[in-house]
Amino acid sequence: MIRSTVAQVDLGALQSNFLAITEFLKTASIVDGTRPPHPSAGATLGTPPCAPGIIAVVKANAYGHGAPRVALALQEAGATMLACADIEEAIVLRNAGVTEEILVFGALGVSDLAGVFEYHLTPTISTPSAGRALNAAAGSRKKRLRYHLKIDTGMNRLGLRYDNLARTLPELLDSPYLEVAGVYTHFATANDPEDVLFAEQRERFEYVLNQLLPAGFNLRPKLRHAANSAAMLRDARVWFDLVRPGLLLYGVIPPPLHTTIQLRPVMSLKSRVVSVKGVRPGEIVGYGGHWKAARPSRIATVPAGYADGLDMRLAGPGHVLVRGRRAPIIGSVCMDMIMVDITGLQADTGDEVVIIGEQDGERMDVREIAAVIGTSPYEVLCRIGTRIERIYD
């Protein structure tokens, strides 16, 4: 049994996006002389730096695409590492058969840490208390634990403050059961080309890596990373040893940026017309009577609503594709249904409705939907509901 509304996830497109990003990183690494050589590799200035590896970000059920299948496809495509938000998400990946290293982004100060050891995860330490908890947990198991250290360079969310490391780092680096495998930061404004904080964060991170850690702590981390999708597109100087794209892998460019990388959208959300009726001029459609027919109209009902992740603000400005044409979503988005004005289209019960994706050469993409309701494509993808089956091809 399968419902009419399904999410089709194109794993071929996902792997093709991964490879396109890999090629982009390779080519640009050769032509772009701005990439600093790796300080710990003994590289001398002028040595062409090699392309960074890719940490494929599959948090939040792989941005709504279904983490198990997406993670396996990215592992197969050659991801250096996978990353997710918390231990629970990482366990889902391991149970799906992921054998690649998994980095957990979240703060672990109040988490049950057993999974880190049982499932061989790489935790992030972003607070002194998480460091103490992980050191104690590793000590009680007589194990040495590799972790990535998160530096807060100005986002003020997670991480040890870049300007307070003299106070916070000694205890962490003295923890007998902990070993720094990588150091990273995260940008607050990478998708805003006007904002100056991006460059400030880069400079602070470079200072920490190139001066503070080697001189103050004799620490030259082998793995340094900073770039999400937007930062990766914007500035090769923040690629370091690994980049951390999420959204780009799914074929969506973070607005308002653009790229020449050939990306294909991975997600399509499709349904069917389950009912068609005529309404007379002056009659209303839907809760609240927010839409009133100005002419004799044909209205299609489609079985997908806000419980499936369709934002209520789509009623009015939003569209779906029917018979290769844009048909407006009218009235109100209900829990399980939307109504669509198909007046003038030769549409009928059983016809395919495309909410996200392509139909007969017309496209409804996630960026456009997000723009219509004033949110981000991240939110549109993540909200696609749990009741919708993901079909992989």
Ligand SMILES: *Cc1c(COP(=O)(O)O)cnc(C)c1O
């Ligand atoms: C989500 C996330 C990413 C990926 O972000 P995109 O904008 O989807 O590329 C990278 N790094 C961290 C720490 C994240 O939380």
